[in-house]
Amino acid sequence: MLNTLINYSVQSMGLIPLLGVIFLLGMAVIIERLVFFARAVRAGKTIEHDLKLLKANHPEDAAKLVKHYDSTVQAELVKTAMKVNGRDEAVVEREVEEAIMFQMPRLDRNLWVLDTAVTLGPLLGLLGTIIGMVESFNVLGASGTANPNGVTGGIGHALTATACGLVIAIICVIFLNYFNKRIRMTVNQFDLIKSLLVSRFSAPVRRNAEVRPEIAA
Numbered sequence: 282m283l284n285t286l287i288n289y290s291v292q293s294m295g296l297i298p299l300l301g302v303i304f305l306l307g308m309a310v311i312i313e314r315l316v317f318f319a320r321a322v323r324a325g326k327t328i329e330h331d332l333k334l335l336k337a338n339h340p341e342d343a344a345k346l347v348k349h350y351d352s353t354v355q356a357e358l359v360k361t362a363m364k365v366n367g368r369d370e371a372v373v374e375r376e377v378e379e380a381i382m383f384q385m386p387r388l389d390r391n392l393w394v395l396d397t398a399v400t401l402g403p404l405l406g407l408l409g410t411i412i413g414m415v416e417s418f419n420v421l422g423a424s425g426t427a428n429p430n431g432v433t434g435g436i437g438h439a440l441t442a443t444a445c446g447l448v449i450a451i452i453c454v455i456f457l458n459y460f461n462k463r464i465r466m467t468v469n470q471f472d473l474i475k476s477l478l479v480s481r482f483s484a485p486v487r488r489n490a491e492v493r494p495e496i497a498a
Contacts, residue, residue: 296409300402300445307398307449310391311456318463321388324353325470332359332477340366343482354384354467355474362478370483377475384471388464395460398453406446413439 328350335342343363350356361380365373 310394328355337481362482366482373483395453395457402446402449406443409442410439
């Protein structure tokens with residue numbers, strides 16, 4: 282088995298090991314993002330429910346909520362709203378929106394690796410195919426049909442590189458689309474949480490009493 286892998290690596294000029302490294306990097310990002318979004322989406326659903334039950338001007342309950350959802354992306358929004366508790370609605374909304382912008386990089390972190398693997402995998406597979414076909418033609422030109430194993434070996438290496446590149450691209454593009462959908466879902470949760478925070482942490486609107494001019498007798 283080891284000799285076969287070494288042989289494929291040598292024949293493909295190192296492309297097969299490189300494809301293996303790209304696959305491992307892609308799988309590491311996929312596993313990390315699966316865990317992240319599983320927690321983020323679940324926390325978003327439950328924190329929406331808890332915020333609906335949260336009454337205005339109750340910072341103690343809000344602090345308990347932050348502690349319960351600590352280290353989640355949604356908790357940072359609640360922390361920001363607590364810092365401007367009692368301020369005008371526009372101020373609270375602006376601060377929460379800024380907090381959302383600061384959390385956005387956490388949502389698409391390392392997804393560029395999957396995007397790169399989707400493009401780079403097939404291209405490296407195609408390059409491996411070209412190398413394998415060139416090797417086959419060199420054997421065919423040197424020995425004719427006297428060495429059929431050398432010809433078919435090069436073709437086999439070419440097909441292996443192509444298959445590896447396509448497998449990497451297929452797996453990565455499936456999860457990349459899945460994570461993009463999760464990002465949109467989390468952003469929608471952010472918008473709902475922002476509305477709940479503004480309604481509960483902003484100062485109540487004060488309406489000036491209407492002053493009616495007195496009519497001179």
